[in-house]
Amino acid sequence: MKIEIDTHTHTLVSGHAYSTLKEMAESAAEKGLKGLAVTEHAPDMPGSTNVFYFQNLRVVPRKRAGIELLLGAELNILNEAGELDLPESVLSLLDITVASIHRPCYKGERDKVTITNAYIHAMENPYVDIIGHPDDSRFPSDYEILAKKAKETGTLLEVNNSSLSPVTFRENARENILKMLFCCKKYGTGIVLGTDSHVDETIADYSYAEELIREADFPKELIVNASLEKLKASLKRAKKL
Numbered sequence: 001m002k003i004e005i006d007t008h009t010h011t012l013v014s015g016h017a018y019s020t021l022k023e024m025a026e027s028a029a030e031k032g033l034k035g036l037a038v039t040e041h042a043p044d045m046p047g048s049t050n051v052f053y054f055q056n057l058r059v060v061p062r063k064r065a066g067i068e069l070l071l072g073a074e075l076n077i078l079n080e081a082g083e084l085d086l087p088e089s090v091l092s093l094l095d096i097t098v099a100s101i102h103r104p105c106y107k108g109e110r111d112k113v114t115i116t117n118a119y120i121h122a123m124e125n126p127y128v129d130i131i132g133h134p135d136d137s138r139f140p141s142d143y144e145i146l147a148k149k150a151k152e153t154g155t156l157l158e159v160n161n162s163s164l165s166p167v168t169f170r171e172n173a174r175e176n177i178l179k180m181l182f183c184c185k186k187y188g189t190g191i192v193l194g195t196d197s198h199v200d201e202t203i204a205d206y207s208y209a210e211e212l213i214r215e216a217d218f219p220k221e222l223i224v225n226a227s228l229e230k231l232k233a234s235l236k237r238a239k240k241l
Ligand SMILES: [Zn+2]
Pocket: 074, 100, 102, 132, 133
């Protein structure tokens, strides 16, 4: 399976990742990618960077090592209302965003109805492009509702390769992702494969995710980041232009 752009990666800036932007871009180029999204943890993640980092991204050239960089953020979904930890004035400056629930940042009930609402409200945000790792039984959600809402709002759902790794903290990712893929197939919802790399070596490694894509007999045309151009055209911010 050919994936042209990895849509979810972190550099040293995120505080618990281990490579520089230069190392990440070079690794992506070596692995044959055409593009790389660098999605640093937004400011509420302990140890990550501040709002000025995201505001200043205009100074960074978007071509490096012969590939295209999309610079953005992995936002924290904070509560049932789907509030995020960067304002829309900053989100509008970014190339791409992933919005995820993280244990240290989420303040709210953790039952299925509340978490599903949190994702729904985040998807209604005109600057949320991708929902990151909605696959963790510690934050249970209703995949029928998620897949339908994602289709309706033009939000992409992520199959996160790191969630499937033996060293993950996330629970029941395998069975949750299979349920999600089944629902995305049913509603024609677009997905992305993201590695969630915190070190350059793991960029473009989708080995666990690909196994589930095969098992679910998932349609290739719904894997949006198989093509860099298709991914860019699918971002909500691109559709607004
Ligand atoms: Zn995350």
